[in-house]
Amino acid sequence: xxxxxxxxxxxxxxxxxxxxxxxxxxxxxxxxxxxxxxxxxxxxxxxxxxxxxxxxxxxxxxxxxxxxxxxxxxxxxxxxxxxxxxxxxxxxxxxxxxxxxxxxxxxxxxxxxxxxxxxxxxxxxxxxxxxxxxxxxxxxxxxxxxxxxxxxxxxxxxxxxxxxxxxxxxxxxxxxxxxxxxxxxxxxxxxxxxxxxxxxxxxxxxxxxxxxxxxxxxxxxxxxxxxxxxxxxxxxxxxxxxxxxxxxxxxxxxxxxxxxxxxxxxxxxxxxxxxxxxxxxxxxxxxxxxxxxxxxxxxxxxxxxxxxxxxxxxxxxxxxxxxxxxxxxxxxxxxxxxxxxxxxxxxxxxxxxxxxxxxxxxxxxxxxxxxxxxxxxxxxxxxxxxxxxxxxxxxxxxxxxxxxxxxxxxxxxxxxxxxxxxxxxxxxxxxxxxxxxxxxxxxxxxxxxxxxxxxxxxxxxxxxxxxxxxxxxxxxxxxxxxxxxxxxxxxxxxxxxxxxxxxxxxxxxxxxxxxxxxxxxxxxxxxxxxxxxxxxxxxxxxxxxxxxxxxxxxxxxxxxxxxxxxxxxxxxxxxxxxxxxxxxxxxxxxxxxxxxxxxxxxxxxxxxxxxxxxxxxxxxxxxxxxxxxxxxxxxxxxxxxxxxxxxxxxxxxxxxxxxxxxxxxxxxxxxxxxxxxxxxxxxxxxxxxxxxxxxxxxxxxxxxxxxxxxxxxxxxxxxxxxxxxxxxxxxxxxxxxxxxxxxxxxxxxxxxxxxxxxxxxxxxxxxxxxxxxxxxxxxxxxxxx
Amino acid sequence: xxxxxxxxxxxxxxxxxxxxxxxxxxxxxxxxxxxxxxxxxxxxxxxxxxxxxxxxxxxxxxxxxxxxxxxxxxxxxxxxxxxxxxxxxxxxxxxxxxxxxxxxxxxxxxxxxxxxxxxxxxxxxxxxxxxxxxxxxxxxxxxxxxxxxxxx
Numbered sequence: 056x057x058x059x060x061x062x063x064x065x066x067x068x069x070x071x072x073x074x075x076x077x078x079x080x081x082x083x084x085x086x087x088x089x090x091x092x093x094x095x096x097x098x099x100x101x102x103x104x105x106x107x108x109x110x111x112x113x114x115x116x117x118x119x120x121x122x123x124x125x126x127x128x129x130x131x132x133x134x135x136x137x138x139x140x141x142x143x144x145x146x147x148x149x150x151x152x153x154x155x156x157x158x159x160x161x162x163x164x165x166x167x168x169x170x171x172x173x174x175x176x177x178x179x180x181x182x183x184x185x186x187x188x189x190x191x192x193x194x195x196x197x198x199x200x201x202x203x204x205x206x207x208x209x210x211x212x213x214x215x216x217x218x219x220x221x222x223x224x225x226x227x228x229x230x231x232x233x234x235x236x237x238x239x240x241x242x243x244x245x246x247x248x249x250x251x252x253x254x255x256x257x258x259x260x261x262x263x264x265x266x267x268x269x270x271x272x273x274x275x276x277x278x279x280x281x282x283x284x285x286x287x288x289x290x291x292x293x294x295x296x297x298x299x300x301x302x303x304x305x306x307x308x309x310x311x312x313x314x315x316x317x318x319x320x321x322x323x324x325x326x327x328x329x330x331x332x333x334x335x336x337x338x339x340x341x342x343x344x345x346x347x348x349x350x351x352x353x354x355x356x357x358x359x360x361x362x363x364x365x366x367x368x369x370x371x372x373x374x375x376x377x378x379x380x381x382x383x384x385x386x387x388x389x390x391x392x393x394x395x396x397x398x399x400x401x402x403x404x405x406x407x408x409x410x411x412x413x414x415x416x417x418x419x420x421x422x423x424x425x426x427x428x429x430x431x432x433x434x435x436x437x438x439x440x441x442x443x444x445x446x447x448x449x450x451x452x453x454x455x456x457x458x459x460x461x462x463x464x465x466x467x468x469x470x471x472x473x474x475x476x477x478x479x480x481x482x483x484x485x486x487x488x489x490x491x492x493x494x495x496x497x498x499x500x501x502x503x504x505x506x507x508x509x510x511x512x513x514x515x516x517x518x519x520x521x522x523x524x525x526x527x528x529x530x531x532x533x534x535x536x537x538x539x540x541x542x543x544x545x546x547x548x549x550x551x552x553x554x555x556x557x558x559x560x561x562x563x564x565x566x567x568x569x570x571x572x573x574x575x576x577x578x579x580x581x582x583x584x585x586x587x588x589x590x591x592x593x594x595x596x597x598x599x600x601x602x603x604x605x606x607x608x609x610x611x612x613x614x615x616x617x618x619x620x621x622x623x624x625x626x627x628x629x630x631x632x633x634x635x636x637x638x639x640x641x642x643x644x645x646x647x648x649x650x651x652x653x654x655x656x657x658x659x660x661x662x663x664x665x666x667x668x669x670x671x672x673x674x675x676x677x678x679x680x681x682x683x684x685x686x687x688x689x690x691x692x693x694x695x696x697x698x699x700x701x702x703x704x705x706x707x708x709x710x711x712x713x714x715x716x717x718x719x720x721x722x723x724x725x726x727x728x729x730x731x732x733x734x735x736x737x738x739x740x741x742x743x744x745x746x747x748x749x750x751x752x753x754x755x756x757x758x759x760x761x762x763x764x765x766x767x768x769x770x771x772x773x774x775x776x777x778x779x780x781x782x783x784x785x786x787x788x789x790x791x792x793x794x795x796x797x798x799x800x801x802x803x804x805x806x807x808x809x810x811x812x813x814x815x816x817x818x819x820x821x822x823x824x825x826x827x828x829x830x831x832x833x834x835x836x837x838x839x840x
Numbered sequence: 841x842x843x844x845x846x847x848x849x850x851x852x853x854x855x856x857x858x859x860x861x862x863x864x865x866x867x868x869x870x871x872x873x874x875x876x877x878x879x880x881x882x883x884x885x886x887x888x889x890x891x892x893x894x895x896x897x898x899x900x901x902x903x904x905x906x907x908x909x910x911x912x913x914x915x916x917x918x919x920x921x922x923x924x925x926x927x928x929x930x931x932x933x934x935x936x937x938x939x940x941x942x943x944x945x946x947x948x949x950x951x952x953x954x955x956x957x958x959x960x961x962x963x964x965x966x967x968x969x970x971x972x973x974x975x976x977x978x979x980x981x982x983x984x985x986x987x988x989x990x991x992x
Contacts, residue, residue: 102926103926103957105923105926105927105928105956105957105958106928106956106957107956162956162957162961182899182924182925182926188928190928190956339958339961339962343961749841749960750841750842751841751842751954751956751960752956753841753955753956753957753960753961754961755961757958757961757962758962761961761962
């Protein structure tokens with residue numbers, strides 16, 4: 056069932072236009088990185104450390120070099136000689152080894168690269184690189200790391216595993232308010248380590264042309280321009296001599312934002328050998344070494360009055376960052392946008408702090424389709440509110456309703472420093488309650504409880520923070536987080552549209568065409584959208600953090616309006632009217648007060664090349680770099696209904712409803728598709744996915760038999776709906792949606808299961824809620840009674 | 841991943857015969873299941889290449905084996921370390937010999953292993969059984985070879 060709030064009749068925006076990219080993907084005509092084969096291309100395989108923590112005393116290349124087809128073996132020392140041993144991490148406060156130098160800091164860390172004539176020959180050669188290790192005791196738990204008994208990073212001046220302390224809000228005032236509160240809750244809530252696991256893993260082909268001195272890198276990149284700049288800064292190759300092409304991408308979810316060792320080693324190999332070098336990681340390499348998500352241990356405290364009015368929120372987090380601080384957070388925000396942790400509620404005061412630690416695990420932390428730590432924050436507050444509701448004896452919806460930020464409070468300054476743009480949380484929630492029949496479900500639950508059946512209803516009324524972002528606050532490597540659009544309208548009224556973002560399945564080729572078509576009255580089918588080529592696309596910061604529509608979408612609308620302004624001049628010339636008398640109405644230019652006298656944008660386009668106004672430059676194109684004045688704050692109310700089998704611990708998600716408010720919807724079908732995909736991932740996080748390590752630091756989820764991705768078989772049926780509260784500052788009122796279902800849904804599932812188990816006195820279980828975890832909790836609770 | 845096992849073999853040979861056998865690195869290596877090749881380095885050490893199949897990990901592992909006999913001829917420590925396929929295995933086995941009244945010898949063994957890398961991560965669920973098989977078969981082979989010698 057889908058219910059979409061009716062949008063005003065529009066030419067293009069609001070239409071469920073079929074995705075222009077789909078014929079290519081459905082027919083197997085996409086062009087992904089691994090489809091690209093260049094003449095004389097060699098292949099790179101990486102050697103990985105079997106130990107999570109070990110000194111490397113010797114690397115013997117002899118046998119590998121003698122292996123058939125092997126052309127080169129590259130080690131960390133070789134990269135040090137080329138001044139590429141270490142790279143700055145994206146937010147610039149740490150350095151990361153490209154290949155292990157002296158010490159391996161996590162299991163599967165890249166230790167050497169072998170380049171050979173085929174993928175198989177490279178893998179065989181990698182097996183023959185003889186590395187001598189002296190194992191060291193690993194530190195896997197951040198709470199152990201905190202003790203500083205074993206210092207992991209020899210290279211850093213400060214002899215501590217503590218990376219940073221970050222805090223926001225008022226500590227004393229919050230502590231005092233909590234101390235004075237009638238009712239308080241305190242719970243340690245873990246957002247476990249999980250992994251985006253895109254179906255296409257990461258990879259590149261580096262092609263250094265010795266004759267032109269130009270380096271072309273085809274790479275699975277969510278941010279091709281940033282990667283070009285990073286490559287230039289690190290290698291010293293002038294930026295005009297670097298061409299990054301990000302071809303079709305088979306899912307990114309934040310996994311394809313960082314720079315990985317494979318990219319650097321393939322590039323060095325291409326420079327040395329003078330031929331293209333391809334690196335494509337295996338599933339195991341993707342799961343064990345590339346950007347993971349979360350690993351936030353959050354101590355959540357909420358104070359409230361007896362009547363259930365919240366008084367204060369305090370969240371103290373221990374963050375496990377792995378071996379390097381490689382999270383691509385903006386400089387001012389080492390814990391990303393964790394300050395959104397006050398959620399949809401009007402807290403009089405709040406305080407949040409994060410202490411991050413190194414461990415012997417792969418670095419990363421902010422990937423998986425909504426982070427910048429928003430998913431963690433949304434999970435913490437939504438679980439916290441549920442635990443509080445239970446303690447107060449209130450229905451969790453009632454507690455939320457009486458603490459929502461009210462519609463009239465927007466723009467709302469949050470106690471942790473953000474200004475929420477707009478929202479109508481009550482309206483969104485009421486719609487969700489009506490659509491799912493909340494009261495009837497509660498009645499059904501009461502009857503079932505009498506019979507001892509475990510039925511649960513879980514609610515999440517989350518607020519997201521996306522669209523990074525205002526350049527004054529957000530940057531990557533110092534580059535402000537604006538984005539860009541370039542539009543060229545051809546003489547016949549079709550055109551080409553390019554942005555600095557790079558879609559990975561989101562449907563940009565369709566959505567961008569719809570925005571431009573709406574602004575210019577053109578046919579979206581005749582607007583070609585192209586992204587991912589740094590030689591042609593305007594500079595942008597890429598696609599992640601649900602920023603494409605809030606930022607590049609704004610740039611598209613404003614570039615279109617620049618074109619419209621120029622077109623108005625041409626239209627005036629065409630209609631022999633004064634420019635002031637020409638108005639844009641009903642998607643064409645008309646002369647005010649002269650009915651029937653009008654020209655279409657298509658006609659203007661032709662004139663722009665054949666008959667421009669005398670004082671007007673020929674042609675019809677524009678570029679806009681859009682630095683948004685604020686972030687956008689989509690919200691949603693999600694409701695899960697589950698039945699728990701007390702004998703097996705199995706949870707059946709009987710119903711799930713997502714009512715989203717992402718502002719103005721450009722293509723309802725694409726938005727719904729985005730929500731379906733995200734809910735499926737949220738379901739996986741809640742019930743299936745965790746990257747675990749044994750006591751020796753062995754990674755226990757290295758493939759898809761041990762790290763589960765839901766199939767159609769276990770995925771529940773999704774029901775969706777929406778409300779529309781436009782963003783007041785966005786040129787077309789859109790807010791972004793790609794990450795809402797991931798930020799919004801895990802806690803709805805968990806809240807539902809905890810609701811089912813609440814009669815047994817179970818307050819909280821950490822994700823994933825596997826059968827054995829749920830069963831063990833039930834068994835434990837039954838023993839107590 | 842740390843694993844531990846123990847077992848016992850009753851060998852139809854005198855304690856002195858068994859002691860002499862387990863002090864010979866070449867003979868010890870020959871008892872490893874799925875041995876491909878071995879190379880005795882000195883009186884107490886031997887390198888061996890063994891075929892290994894743990895779940896989807898299949899290939900040859902190279903092991904360095906060191907014998908550490910204790911004075912008195914009752915106890916032998918065996919250190920086996922090595923690996924392959926991005927995996928590392930450190931195995932420590934201890935064998936205690938007791939002479940029985942019927943002229944046979946009881947060999948009590950204890951083994952512990954720490955396993956890291958691909959084998960531990962991919963083969964986790966079958967690793968315990970597989971490693972147990974390797975070590976118990978090794979001592980079984982000690983018995984079989986000595987039984988054969990006795991019979992022959």
